[in-house]
Amino acid sequence: MPLNLDKSRRLFERSSELIPGGVNSPVRAYRSVGGTPPFISRGSGARVWDVDGNEYVDHVCSWGPLLFGHAHPAVLEAVNEAAANGTSFGAPTESELLLAEAIRRCMPSMEKVRLVSSGTEATMSAVRLARGVTGREAVIKFNGCYHGHSDGFLVQAGSGATTLGSPDSPGVIPGTVAATLQVPFNDLAAVEETAARHGDTLAAVIVEPVAGNMGVIPPAPGFLEGLRALCDRHGALLIFDEVITGFRLGRDGAQGHYGVRPDLTTLGKIIGGGLPLGAFGGRAEVMDGLAPVGPVYQAGTLSGNPVAVAAGLAALQLIEGDDGLYRRLDQTTQALVAELEGAAREMGVPIRYQRVGSMFTHFFTAADRVTGYDDARACDLEAFRRYFGAMLERGVYLAPSAFEAAFVSAVHGQGDLERTVRAHRAALEGLAD
Numbered sequence: 201m202p203l204n205l206d207k208s209r210r211l212f213e214r215s216s217e218l219i220p221g222g223v224n225s226p227v228r229a230y231r232s233v234g235g236t237p238p239f240i241s242r243g244s245g246a247r248v249w250d251v252d253g254n255e256y257v258d259h260v261c262s263w264g265p266l267l268f269g270h271a272h273p274a275v276l277e278a279v280n281e282a283a284a285n286g287t288s289f290g291a292p293t294e295s296e297l298l299l300a301e302a303i304r305r306c307m308p309s310m311e312k313v314r315l316v317s318s319g320t321e322a323t324m325s326a327v328r329l330a331r332g333v334t335g336r337e338a339v340i341k342f343n344g345c346y347h348g349h350s351d352g353f354l355v356q357a358g359s360g361a362t363t364l365g366s367p368d369s370p371g372v373i374p375g376t377v378a379a380t381l382q383v384p385f386n387d388l389a390a391v392e393e394t395a396a397r398h399g400d401t402l403a404a405v406i407v408e409p410v411a412g413n414m415g416v417i418p419p420a421p422g423f424l425e426g427l428r429a430l431c432d433r434h435g436a437l438l439i440f441d442e443v444i445t446g447f448r449l450g451r452d453g454a455q456g457h458y459g460v461r462p463d464l465t466t467l468g469k470i471i472g473g474g475l476p477l478g479a480f481g482g483r484a485e486v487m488d489g490l491a492p493v494g495p496v497y498q499a500g501t502l503s504g505n506p507v508a509v510a511a512g513l514a515a516l517q518l519i520e521g522d523d524g525l526y527r528r529l530d531q532t533t534q535a536l537v538a539e540l541e542g543a544a545r546e547m548g549v550p551i552r553y554q555r556v557g558s559m560f561t562h563f564f565t566a567a568d569r570v571t572g573y574d575d576a577r578a579c580d581l582e583a584f585r586r587y588f589g590a591m592l593e594r595g596v597y598l599a600p601s602a603f604e605a606a607f608v609s610a611v612h613g614q615g616d617l618e619r620t621v622r623a624h625r626a627a628l629e630g631l632a633d
C-alpha cells in the first residue's frame with residue numbers, strides 16, 4: 201500500500217524550481233532515503249498530516265523542539281497573546297528577563313544568558329566569546345558532532361586520531377577552519393594528545409554531551425569529566441552544546457544528568473517552544489566579555505523576539521510545573537525502545553538501539569555498541585533506507601537520515617506508540633523478505 205503523495209510530489213516539483221532542492225534545509229529533501237518528502241499541512245499533539253491527507257505519528261518533533269507536541273494550547277495562547285501586543289520591538293522587554301531567569305533557575309551554570317534566534321547563532325557566538333576572552337584561537341570539536349552551519353564548524357570529519365581542520369564545504373576557506381581541531385568522540389586519549397600539542401593556544405572544547413547528530417551516542421563513562429579536567433588544566437573553556445539535550449534530558453540538561461558543569465552552554469530547539477530561538481550563557485565573568493560590557497561583538501535585530509520568547513516561556517513553564525515530566529518521558533521511551541528492540545531480536549534483524557531519556561536511535565548494525573562517528577557510518581544505510589520507507593508508508597514519521605535521533609514527546613500517548621510498534625513489526629517483516 202504505497203502512500204499517495206501526489207500533491208506533495210507536485211509541490212516538491214514546483215518548489216525545486218524555485219528553492220534549491222525544493223527545501224530550506226537540505227536533509228528535508230529526502231536525498232538519503234529517496235522518494236518525495238511529504239509536505240506537511242498541519243500538526244496536533246503527536247501527529248502530523250500532509251497535504252494528501254496522510255496521517256503520521258511524529259517522531260521528528262521538528263528535529264527536537266516539540267517536547268509538548270504540535271500546537272500545544274499553552275504555547276498557542278502565549279504566542280497569540282504576545283503577537284497581539286506587537287511582534288518585534290528591537291528593544292528590551294520584561295519577557296526576555298523572565299526567560300533568562302527561568303533558564304538560570306533550571307541550569308545554574310548559566311549565570312548570565314544571551315538570547316539569539318537559532319542554535320547556529322548560539323554556538324557560533326559562544327566560540328567567538330571563548331576565543332575573545334581567552335585570547336586564544338584553537339577549538340577542539342568532535343567528529344560527527346554538529347554545532348550548526350557557521351563556517352568555523354564545517355570541518356571535514358577526520359579518520360584516525362586527530363585532524364587539523366580542512367573545510368567540509370566549498371565556500372569555507374581553509375583559514376577559517378585552520379584553528380578547529382577534530383578529534384574522535386569518546387576518545388579522551390586523543391583529546392589529551394591534541395591538547396598537549398596545542399594546549400597554550402586552546403581556547404575551548406565544544407561537545408554535544410550526548411551526541412545526537414550522528415545518531416544518539418552517550419558519552420563514555422568519564423569522558424565528560426575528563427574534558428572538564430583537561431580544560432581546567434589547559435586554561436580552556438568547556439562548552440556544552442545542549443541545543444538538543446537542553447530541556448530534553450531534564451531541566452538541567454545533560455550537564456545535570458551527568459553532573460559536569462561547563463563554562464558555557466548553548467541552547468536552541470526546546471527553548472523556543474517551536475519558534476526560532478536560541479541562547480548561550482555561562483559563567484558571569486565570561487559572559488561579561490560580550491558587548492556592550494566587554495569587547496566581544498555579538499548582536500541580532502530579532503534577538504529576544506517577543507513572540508519566540510513567549511513560546512519559550514510557555515514551554516519552560518510547562519517543564520517547571522511538572523515534577524514527574526522527565527521521569528515519565530524516560531519510562532515511556534524506555535518501554536517503547538524495549539518493544540522495538542524485542543521485535544527486532546525476534547525477527548533476527550540486527551539493530552542496535554541507543555537511548556538517553558526521550559531520544560533514541562536505531563542503528564542498523566550487528567555491533568553491540570556505537571561509540572563514535574566511524575561506528576555510526578559503518579551501519580547498513582540501505583537497510584535503514586528501506587526501513588524508513590516502510591515506516592512512512594505505515595504512518596510513522598522518522599527523520600529521513602540514519603544519523604539522527606528519534607524523539608518521544610510528552611504528548612505521545614499509548615495509541616501513538618502502539619502504532620509505532622505495529623508499523624515497526626510490519627516494516628521488519630518486509631526487510632526480512
Ligand SMILES: *Cc1c(COP(=O)(O)O)cnc(C)c1O
Binds near residue numbers: 442
Ligand atoms: C540543531 C543543532 C544546532 C543548530 O541549531 P539550528 O537552530 O539548526 O541553527 C546546533 N547544535 C546542535 C547540537 C544541534 O542539534
